[in-house]
Amino acid sequence: MKDKTKIVNAGRSKKWTQGIVNPPVYRASTVVFDSVAQMNKAIKSRQQQELFYGRRGTPTTFAFANAMNDLEGGVGCYVYPCGTAAITAAILAFVKSGDHLLMVDSVYEPTRDFCEQTLKSFGIEVSYYDPLIGKGIKDLIQQNTKVVFLESPGSITMEIQDVPGICEVAHAANSDITVILDNTWASPIHFQPFDHGVDVSVQAATKYVGGHSDVMLGTATANEKSWPVLREKSYLLGQCASPDDITLALRGIRTLDIRLKQHEQNALKVAKWLQGRKEVDTLFHPAFESCPGHEFFKRDFVGGNGLFSFSLKQSSPQALTEFLDGMTHFKMGFSWGGFESLVMAYSTMKNSRPNATVALDSPVIRLHIGLEDVDDLIDDLERGFERLN
């Protein structure tokens, strides 16, 4: 089935929808049984989407989990209250005290904070690797390495990783290693994780899957090897999500590919314009050669989206504030992937990434290009640069 048809049909089994096109919101804690036999059947099959108790899920949960699983190409998908919950539960499913985790240095900062503040307190060793290391990661794998975590492109600086190369080397070094990829940027539409060797694919469905800045949701989808452990360890953590947010994400899925295409087109126009500006030092957009790992984007991805960054040649903190404060269409906010345009400035990345190979001495501006008219967005940025000079 072609992707566009899969997007229309994913998760719409009559078992969950009773024929209703967009699965209804089933809210539940208690599920009651008419007989001991029926209750025993639910107990026996509670891990296979048999209605058991709210924490295991409702028909709304199962419709969305199956839809994301279909799109990602996995064996099973677990649903979490946000992307960070999906990341932390996926990692905790595969490490114990005394194990070692290899974490990409370009990871979303709150994921780094989880490593530093939580995992290390549990006696889990964490070391960070260069996102561009590729198969060279072989030299960093220890006998106690149990998880290799990737995020490609990386947060803010957008380095694209050699995902199949890292998966090949990690699995060859130790079949016990679980490779987890935060695939939020590409979504399953523009990067198929399991075709490239990943064991667990994480999505912050808060972003493009929800697509309207009104959902807090996450998913982790796993292959045959990893699914039973991910499912049961996540359940033991009490992870579950609101059917109201899930219903909005089910609606978001249906337009995911066409929204991504429009965001991508708008972003390419803005990026091309920025490339010619004297204020811009480096363009961190995967589709441009200036982006570290650009060759892997061309090789492995089938498309992009509206999120990219650029570094400024120079600016004072005051000038940067005026650049940001005067924007009409680009609002500041801690997320991305909705229909609106956003701008964020990161001036202190050098502190958390002292070993970064990309230049972080000047501020990095991250843009999320929304669905506004792209000429309005370019006008906004042009006026911003005038305030900068």
Ligand SMILES: Cc1ncc(COP(=O)(O)O)c(CNNC(=O)CNC(=O)c2ccccc2[N+](=O)[O-])c1O
């Ligand atoms: C790739 C990726 N993966 C997971 C998550 C977390 O999802 P959640 O927000 O649903 O928990 C995200 C969330 N992204 N949020 C942002 O990029 C905006 N947040 C920030 O900029 C932020 C917030 C707090 C601290 C540091 C940062 N930061 O990105 O540097 C993500 O980008």
